[in-house]
Amino acid sequence: MNKPIRVILLIMGLGLLAAGAVFMKMGMFEEIKALPGVMIGVGAGLFGHSLGALIQAGTLKRHPEDARKLQIEQTDERNVAISREAKSRAFDVMGYVYAALMLALVMMGAELMVVLLLVAAYLITYGVMIYELNRLHKEM
Numbered sequence: 001m002n003k004p005i006r007v008i009l010l011i012m013g014l015g016l017l018a019a020g021a022v023f024m025k026m027g028m029f030e031e032i033k034a035l036p037g038v039m040i041g042v043g044a045g046l047f048g049h050s051l052g053a054l055i056q057a058g059t060l061k062r063h064p065e066d067a068r069k070l071q072i073e074q075t076d077e078r079n080v081a082i083s084r085e086a087k088s089r090a091f092d093v094m095g096y097v098y099a100a101l102m103l104a105l106v107m108m109g110a111e112l113m114v115v116l117l118l119v120a121a122y123l124i125t126y127g128v129m130i131y132e133l134n135r136l137h138k139e140m
Contacts, residue, residue, distance in 0.1 A: 003057065006050050013046025091129070098122045 020039030029035045060067035073079055102122065105115050 001053065003054070006054050006057070009046050010050035010054065013043045013048070013050055016040075016043030017047055018043070094125070095122075098125075 016039050020036045020041075020043055023029055023039065024036035060070065098118065098121070102115060102118050105118065
């Protein structure tokens, strides 16, 4: 991502963060009480991510030898394989965690909509896995 886009995202994040804080302080959006909190969270995330990316880009620009080393580390086959293996194991564990959480919520008598949203997320996750599995099998 180039610098102007990072700066725009930084400003948008700061704006969302400030607007959410103002809305929360003024007590606006009574019908959607979570909106100011969501604005603060998304704004803080955008601001932090963009600021970190700008700082990293500036640092790597001043130290090209470190930029080259970082690029080599990120594209090294061994590191890529390790990263994919870690993601694979995390995905396997996530399936059990989702299932246990859904069961616990049902047993606690949680709202049906909450449980159904979690079930939808679970099914979407496995749907994406099946789609990607089929796509990769055809590709290879």
